[in-house]
Amino acid sequence: MTVFAVGCTLLTGACSSGPDLENSFSLVDEQGNHVQFPESYRGRKLVLSFIYTHCPDVCLTTTARMIELRERLGEENDAMFLSITLDPRRDSSNVLREYARIQGIDTRNWHLLTGDKETLDSLFDRMDVFYRTSFMQHGDDGTEVYFLDHSDIIAVMDSRGIVRAEFKGTELDPDEVAEVIDEIS
Amino acid sequence: MRFHREFGSGAGLSSLILLLLLTGCSSEKKRNHGEDKQAGKSAATARTEKKTCIAGNIEIIDMWLSPAVKGGTSGGYCTIRNVGDQPDTLLGVSSAECSSVQIHEMVDVKGVMTMRELKNPVVIAPGETFTLKPGGHHLMFMGLNRELGAGRQARVQMRFANAGDAECSAPVQRPGSVKQTADASSGEKKEATNTMGMEVYARYCRTCHREDGSGVGEIFPPLAGSDFLKDKDRTIDVIVNGLSGPVTVNGKEYNGVMSSLPSIYDNEQAAAVINYVVEKFGDGSWDATASDVEAIRKK
Numbered sequence: 001m002t003v004f005a006v007g008c009t010l011l012t013g014a015c016s017s018g019p020d021l022e023n024s025f026s027l028v029d030e031q032g033n034h035v036q037f038p039e040s041y042r043g044r045k046l047v048l049s050f051i052y053t054h055c056p057d058v059c060l061t062t063t064a065r066m067i068e069l070r071e072r073l074g075e076e077n078d079a080m081f082l083s084i085t086l087d088p089r090r091d092s093s094n095v096l097r098e099y100a101r102i103q104g105i106d107t108r109n110w111h112l113l114t115g116d117k118e119t120l121d122s123l124f125d126r127m128d129v130f131y132r133t134s135f136m137q138h139g140d141d142g143t144e145v146y147f148l149d150h151s152d153i154i155a156v157m158d159s160r161g162i163v164r165a166e167f168k169g170t171e172l173d174p175d176e177v178a179e180v181i182d183e184i185s
Numbered sequence: 186m187r188f189h190r191e192f193g194s195g196a197g198l199s200s201l202i203l204l205l206l207l208t209g210c211s212s213e214k215k216r217n218h219g220e221d222k223q224a225g226k227s228a229a230t231a232r233t234e235k236k237t238c239i240a241g242n243i244e245i246i247d248m249w250l251s252p253a254v255k256g257g258t259s260g261g262y263c264t265i266r267n268v269g270d271q272p273d274t275l276l277g278v279s280s281a282e283c284s285s286v287q288i289h290e291m292v293d294v295k296g297v298m299t300m301r302e303l304k305n306p307v308v309i310a311p312g313e314t315f316t317l318k319p320g321g322h323h324l325m326f327m328g329l330n331r332e333l334g335a336g337r338q339a340r341v342q343m344r345f346a347n348a349g350d351a352e353c354s355a356p357v358q359r360p361g362s363v364k365q366t367a368d369a370s371s372g373e374k375k376e377a378t379n380t381m382g383m384e385v386y387a388r389y390c391r392t393c394h395r396e397d398g399s400g401v402g403e404i405f406p407p408l409a410g411s412d413f414l415k416d417k418d419r420t421i422d423v424i425v426n427g428l429s430g431p432v433t434v435n436g437k438e439y440n441g442v443m444s445s446l447p448s449i450y451d452n453e454q455a456a457a458v459i460n461y462v463v464e465k466f467g468d469g470s471w472d473a474t475a476s477d478v479e480a481i482r483k484k
Contacts, residue, residue, distance in 0.1 A: 053254070053257065055258075056253075056259065056289075057298075060359075060360045063360075064359060068361060102252040102253065102335070130297055134299065145327050145328065149294075150298060163380050165381075183453075
């Protein structure tokens with residue numbers, strides 16, 4: 001009896017720390033404030049989306065769903081929404097601010113984050129968010145238009161910075177997600 | 186895992202009949218009707234259908250564009266209905282608002298939303314419709330000349346082989362205000378991934394019970410299809426309090442020791458891994474809450 005018990009414990013004993021985003025990512029929000037993700041938001045539940053402002057379809061639907069979720073949670077709920085750009089090359093803080101204005105995002109408890117490519121790439125890697133350039137078009141005047149294929153994920157993090165659930169962004173059911181947010185701490 | 190590909194705007198794009206009309210042209214056939222009509226299509230959602238514009242036997246219904254900044258890209262949607270008795274072909278779309286318009290399709294390839302340009306002209310059979318909606322097909326208005334803010338009207342021209350040009354004036358709207366849902370994968374149940382449960386299982390349970398829940402020979406019982414999992418209280422008890430002594434699973438006897446879930450995992454995390462196991466390996470007929478775990482945990 002003891003051999004098996006010890007064997008199992010020894011094998012699993014090393015994995016003693018809970019899942020967490022170990023690394024810290026220095027990013028910038030749409031107001032131009034420097035933030036640490038996820039530390040700057042520790043103590044608040046987070047709803048994360050991954051978007052880019054030139055996205056003609058998916059990101060707009062996901063953002064619309066998050067707006068519905070925001071309304072469903074109500075003003076009392078202090079969950080913080082974060083939309084992180086997949087395209088830091090074009091999506092500066094200014095651009096994100098304009099995007100928020102046009103899409104009707106209330107930035108009091110919903111921030112849009114950008115940063116340098118390397119930092120964001122390692123964050124996406126950590127969170128298993130995938131993107132790639134889908135096609136690029138060069139205009140006559142030398143302007144370049146490109147679009148990204150990307151994962152359609154909305155992640156819910158608890159107040160400790162641990163990812164607790166993920167959803168398909170474009171098919172988000174606000175009631176279902178609100179329930180998860182209520183259950184976690 | 187990640188790679189970048191760049192496709193130049195080469196022959197592949199420019200050879201398309203359907204696309205890339207670069208300037209908004211005015212046409213002699215300017216018919217732009219807006220007519221409210223009760224849609225009898227769906228009993229569940231009796232929306233008011235609005236004809237944005239018509240040309241010949243082609244009706245363009247409920248066209249709208251998404252808000253976008255000057256220089257950016259807007260997505261456009263509508264339903265195209267052929268009320269004639271001959272097929273017709275959509276040759277192209279243009280707009281005075283922007284430098285070019287293309288038609289793309291979104292395809293979910295293993296969780297990655299992938300955009301594909303339509304290579305072939307859209308042919309609409311008599312009596313049929315072609316619908317562009319979020320998550321499916323969309324018009325891409327690229328290189329906007331001005332900001333398209335919600336509430337504005339955008340000028341769009343659709344050219345058909347038989348019907349000719351339809352001159353349309355479509356509203357710019359935020360997607361949330363349009364009650365359309367992307368049912369590209371209709372019928373699939375939306376499920377949240379129990380990430381916490383999955384991670385705890387991987388860190389603590391998988392070594393003995395295995396990734397596929399098959400267990401190990403005579404030593405560690407299987408979880409997959411296990412009759413043990415049908416008993417909620419007993420399952421919770423084993424995980425938070427451990428188990429030793431003989432136990433029968435699926436008619437087979439095991440006699441080992443299972444350590445309880447370490448105390449670094451709290452009740453919520455215990456419930457998460459329990460629910461992960463029941464969902465993945467059991468019949469998913471019950472789930473546990475942190476309170477259930479608390480109640481069973483031996484002090």
